[in-house]
Amino acid sequence: MAEQSNSNTLGLLLRQLLKERSLSMRKFSELTGIDTATISRIINDKRKATPQHLEKFADCLEVPLINLFEAAGYPIEQKQEDSDSDDIHTSVDAIQALLKSSNVYDNEFSVSNVEQKLESYGLYAQTEEGKNTILKDFDEKIKSVGSIGPFINQLKELYGKFTSGKGTLFELTLIGSTLLYFIIPVDVIPDYLFPIGYLDDAIAVQLTTKALLNRIT
Structure with missing residues (x-):
């Protein structure tokens, strides 16, 4: 095969x-x-x-x-991982290859960097300022990206859940951290490095979606 x-x-x-x-x-x-x-x-x-x-x-x-x-x-180096993390790690492989070939980003990309950033944004998402940033800037950021597809559709779904306020504090904090990661341009891969600047945002969405599904199951 x-x-x-x-x-x-x-x-x-x-x-x-x-x-x-x-x-x-x-x-x-x-x-x-x-x-x-x-x-x-x-x-x-x-x-x-x-x-x-x-x-x-x-x-x-x-x-x-x-x-x-x-x-x-x-060239893509395949990593053997457990089934729950296959998608994320193959995505990381693709991102690493893309960054290497683009010659515009010298740092090493890793999932742990995204997770650390999400954790810091989670604290901000619990503040009134963080919540207002999401409500005020999300639609404008979506327009600036000007893209469709699973990554953007998932973000819109998360935004809908966040604005409805339906969910536990943990779930809303997790969702808020992902929305802030997307909105704030300075993250693991800066957004101004278009179009590769949004690849880490896609990983952030993937991590959050998996975490939410794990809580349900």
Whole structure:
């Protein structure tokens, strides 16, 4: 199975995904903001996709970024982890490869850095100032990102839960910390390093979603 997956080119994978989602190349271009000619060259293996291209493709098609990295031929070191943490660690692998290839961020990225930041924002989320920051700035930050997909949709769901006030103090604090992580631009990977600056925000959302699900189960 692994050999078959690795033999697939990015072009073949994109063709398959577009067909499954009934997306034309023109519509795909509109959703990703990448011109049709560039997408056509990538699909026809006449141009190598950049990490930035892959990040936009993954967000639009709602597929794991690491799958596109592998199909595009970027080296990814797979880690064997337990099933509960597979998604996060494969995402981290993809982020590490993306940061390395982008040459705009020199620090080592880790989940523990995101967790530490979330913990500090959790304390802030319990204050009136923190709550007001979320209520006042969330919609504006969503507009500035100008993106759709599971990452943004999950954030909107968390925002809805936070504003409703339904949940335990722990749950609302956890959700508030994630919303502040997204809103405040200075986090583990600064947001101004667009588009890679929001990759750690996606990890933060993933961590919080898993924590909330674990409490339910």
